[in-house]
Amino acid sequence: MTDREKTPSGALGRLAELPRARLFHAPTHLEFMPNLTAACGGKRALYVKRDDLTDMAFGGNKVRQLEFYLGEAQAQGADTVLITGAVQSNFARLTAAGARKLGMESHIQWEERVAKQDPRYRNSGNVLIERILGATLHSYPLGEDETGADRRLGEIAEELRQAGRKPYVIPLAPGHAPLGALGYVVAARELLQQITAAELAVDGIVVASGSGATHAGLLFGLRALGSSIPVTGICVRRDAAAQGPRITQRCAEIAELLQIKNRVAVEDVVVTDAFLAPGYGRASEEVLDAIRLAARTEALMLDPVYSGKTMAGFVSTARQAEGEGALIFIHTGGTPGIFAYEDDLTA
Numbered sequence: 001m002t003d004r005e006k007t008p009s010g011a012l013g014r015l016a017e018l019p020r021a022r023l024f025h026a027p028t029h030l031e032f033m034p035n036l037t038a039a040c041g042g043k044r045a046l047y048v049k050r051d052d053l054t055d056m057a058f059g060g061n062k063v064r065q066l067e068f069y070l071g072e073a074q075a076q077g078a079d080t081v082l083i084t085g086a087v088q089s090n091f092a093r094l095t096a097a098g099a100r101k102l103g104m105e106s107h108i109q110w111e112e113r114v115a116k117q118d119p120r121y122r123n124s125g126n127v128l129i130e131r132i133l134g135a136t137l138h139s140y141p142l143g144e145d146e147t148g149a150d151r152r153l154g155e156i157a158e159e160l161r162q163a164g165r166k167p168y169v170i171p172l173a174p175g176h177a178p179l180g181a182l183g184y185v186v187a188a189r190e191l192l193q194q195i196t197a198a199e200l201a202v203d204g205i206v207v208a209s210g211s212g213a214t215h216a217g218l219l220f221g222l223r224a225l226g227s228s229i230p231v232t233g234i235c236v237r238r239d240a241a242a243q244g245p246r247i248t249q250r251c252a253e254i255a256e257l258l259q260i261k262n263r264v265a266v267e268d269v270v271v272t273d274a275f276l277a278p279g280y281g282r283a284s285e286e287v288l289d290a291i292r293l294a295a296r297t298e299a300l301m302l303d304p305v306y307s308g309k310t311m312a313g314f315v316s317t318a319r320q321a322e323g324e325g326a327l328i329f330i331h332t333g334g335t336p337g338i339f340a341y342e343d344d345l346t347a
């Protein structure tokens with residue numbers, strides 16, 4: 001072991017050297033949920049890590065991820081940030097917000113990933129906030145087509161360059177350095193400090209697993225800092241067979257980026273797609289029940305696309321017979337989405 005690895009900061013390699021914009025006040029709260037604990041049988045103490053409260057424009061996990069993307073954008077002297085995503089993408093909303101906070105413009109490309117024609121889906125929630133923030137909106141007519149959507153975004157960036165702007169594209173497809181995941185390496189360190197300070201015996205963390213930046217970053221950070229707390233990723237976009245290898249791959253990429261050893265073992269990568277149906281951006285009855293349960297026990301607001309599915313997984317874990325220790329739910333935000341999904345939530 002080198003001297004560097006022995007120090008707590010050294011355990012995370014190059015993390016402190018990479019450009020980072022500060023977009024929220026850490027730490028986010030780690031809150032006990034007494035009513036939900038009781039509603040789930042009372043055997044295990046249930047906590048929520050309030051990453052829905054990351055300050056900016058209704059918050060969410062992307063604020064942590066954007067600290068590294070927008071940090072790099074600033075370091076490169078960018079004046080415009082580009083991102084592509086689903087129509088109700090929280091990442092797009094928070095990119096528009098972060099760009100404004102740092103004095104930049106944003107361009108957002110909408111992909112037709114969710115077959116939903118409800119006018120609220122296309123105008124309310126995240127879309128409304130993007131319009132208020134004055135983001136430039138583009139539409140990409142196809143659905144699941146990561147490569148095509150990225151190519152089109154690259155063309156928009158090129159047009160901006162020709163017009164004398166300095167664009168920065170947030171690259172989300174596999175094969176790019178997972179800068180956003182670093183936000184969750186930081187979160188892992190923050191959470192471990194909170195767990196230690198509160199003297200909690202935690203034996204499970206449940207988190208949404210979409211692009212995998214949150215899941216992989218958190219898992220990687222915990223293991224790098226010597227914690228063996230199990231992390232369960234709830235699939236919100238792809239099935240477990242596709243998501244598991246993606247997380248493993250992301251962890252290897254984080255190790256490369258930070259230039260440290262990857263301490264995530266293959267068996268550390270746990271994902272379940274039991275709450276994914278009927279698919280990305282659509283919620284099952286079980287998920288809607290979990291949303292109502294969290295609201296009616298703890299006044300927690302969850303969305304049908306991400307945090308609601310994750311809560312369904314959390315509740316199911318909490319109700320299982322085995323295990324004694326505390327469980328932590330990572331609230332990744334997404335709350336503006338409830339206004340776009342009014343039809344599902346009031347059906």
Ligand SMILES: *Cc1c(COP(=O)(O)O)cnc(C)c1O
Nearest residue numbers: 090210211212214306332333334
């Ligand atoms: C994007 C998002 C997720 C998934 O996070 P990834 O890092 O892409 O896996 C979960 N919850 C919310 C609210 C999100 O916006």
